[in-house]
Amino acid sequence: MTRMKALPTALLVDGSTAEACCPPLSERPLSSEEAEVAARLFKALGDPIRLRLLSAVASHKDGEACVCDISDVGVSQPTVSHHLRKLREAGLLSSERRGTWIYYRADPVTLAAMGRILSAASGRV
Numbered sequence: 001m002t003r004m005k006a007l008p009t010a011l012l013v014d015g016s017t018a019e020a021c022c023p024p025l026s027e028r029p030l031s032s033e034e035a036e037v038a039a040r041l042f043k044a045l046g047d048p049i050r051l052r053l054l055s056a057v058a059s060h061k062d063g064e065a066c067v068c069d070i071s072d073v074g075v076s077q078p079t080v081s082h083h084l085r086k087l088r089e090a091g092l093l094s095s096e097r098r099g100t101w102i103y104y105r106a107d108p109v110t111l112a113a114m115g116r117i118l119s120a121a122s123g124r125v
Contacts, residue, residue, distance in 0.1 A: 041092070
């Protein structure tokens with residue numbers, strides 16, 4: 001049985017670190033499991049409405065947004081809810097119910113991990 005080498009950490013905006021789910025694509029070929037994880041993350045962003053919703057949440061004041069603040073993306077409310085659920089299932093968003101509203105927050109660890117996958121391996125340009 002071969003052991004996978006420890007994955008590098010991703011530096012977050014707040015200075016903390018998080019273990020990346022997968023190595024940079026330029027470091028070595030992804031294993032089957034790593035490719036599955038990465039594909040789920042990127043598949044969740046493969047829709048323009050999901051990209052707009054994630055961007056609306058991540059760029060909102062304090063990095064958190066009420067669904068009432070971000071639902072104007074040109075589709076019906078049930079469709080917005082569907083896309084937000086897909087982003088939550090992928091780990092890109094977390095949510096918290098406060099009264100009748102749901103507030104969303106982008107997950108910095110997952111976003112950093114995705115950025116790490118697409119970055120150049122250390123020492124390579």
